[in-house]
Amino acid sequence: MIIHTERLTKRYGRRPALTGLDLDVPAGVLFGYLGPNGAGKTTTIRILAGLLRPTSGRATVFGADVVRDREAVQSRIGYLPGDFVAYPDLTAGDYLRYMGNLRGGVDPSSTARLAKRLDLDLGQVVGAMSHGNRQKVGIAQAFQHDPELLVLDEPTQGLDPLVQREFLGMLREARQAGKTVFLSSHVLSEVEAVADVVGILREGGLVEVASVAELKAKALRRLDLTFEGEVPAERLRAVPGVTEVHANGSGVQLVVEGSTAELFAVAAPYRITGVVSHEPDLEEIFLTYYGKA
Structure with missing residues (x-):
């Protein structure tokens, strides 16, 4: 399994965010992770990305523990947080170069191709961008180093419909190339259009994991x-x-x-x-x- 959790629990004070989550995501699938605000989606994603420590239980990505082997995990994923921010005084191109260098270097042609697909102006200063254009920068930084796993939290918020459609095409291409995608979204029509498997989260625990076809059949x-x-x-x-x-x-x-x-x-x-x-x-x-x- 690319992603595996066992009894994963996270509490903020007395408030539980995850309650014994058992989750398995195999290689090469596009997994849609659904639930309303407060269900635990973002908490799960931040733990998988090594940004939060669980209260109890464990999570592994590529077989590596996300706490003990955090750097090894982070080097192999492309992560887009739901509240993406970038250095406001850098241009989009400078920011993406900086992020690429942190990952050991990224081919500039890869960044240029992504910018063209997303209609992103690499010369514009991030602080002067609209929310939608800043989101494009976030998507580009998650994709540009060709990661084995994409972990995306509400990736299409702020995007116009044409860019949303292009982004969904990028997800399909990633899956066809053998990548794994873990996608959290409130836009259920988008998840339905691209997901192989859907997990429905309720009050910190999974209530269903099934393909869209299986869910429709029931x-x-x-x-x-x-x-x-x-x-x-x-x-x-x-x-x-x-x-x-x-x-x-x-x-x-x-x-x-x-x-x-x-x-x-x-x-x-x-x-x-x-x-x-x-x-x-x-x-x-x-x-x-x-x-x-």
């Missing part, structure tokens, strides 16, 4: 069925997995959890004339987990 589906004649509302209400049935003239609106196979087996003899399926997206699935007691 999610609630909303269906509108129209019938030529009799509407079998009560028959459909008795089908396992059907949680809601609302008759409406010649049709019904249903909510189904999991497979719809049995539902259609019961409905088919009643001559269905129309089917509209409202497929769940990652946001709906996420809210489902946060709606559970």
Whole structure:
């Protein structure tokens, strides 16, 4: 496993941020890490990056302990914090050269390519930049040394839609090149578009780890069925997995959890004339987990 945690716990005074987190992220995947503010996402990321010490438990990256072997871990990751700041009196180019030198040197052509893709002006002073342009600098410093693992905390905040799309393309290319990406984001549509696996964090602990396809397969589906004649509302209400049935003239609106196979087996003899399926997206699935007691 590229990332592995065992009973990882972090408390700030009496307030728990992580509560016995067990997490495994294999090589070569894009892992989406989801949860609202206060769930423990940023705390996890800062521990993985060697910027926080856990209260108890342990975390390893590339098999190296993030506390004992912090420098070895940091040399192999590209890290973008959620509150990225850079030296305001340096130009973007000077800052990226400085960061590259700290990592043993970075090919200037790599930085130039990233700047072109992100529409980043390397000659502009960081302190005079908009929030979105400063975020581009942060992305460039995380990518420019071609790290084996990218750890990104809310990377698209402040970016315009065109740059967001380019950034998502960069993530896909990193995964195709065999890199591992650990991505925390509030923009669930972006995570859905690129993630192989999603982890949902709630109150400092994982409540689910699954692929987006697996989550959708277990999610609630909303269906509108129209019938030529009799509407079998009560028959459909008795089908396992059907949680809601609302008759409406010649049709019904249903909510189904999991497979719809049995539902259609019961409905088919009643001559269905129309089917509209409202497929769940990652946001709906996420809210489902946060709606559970």
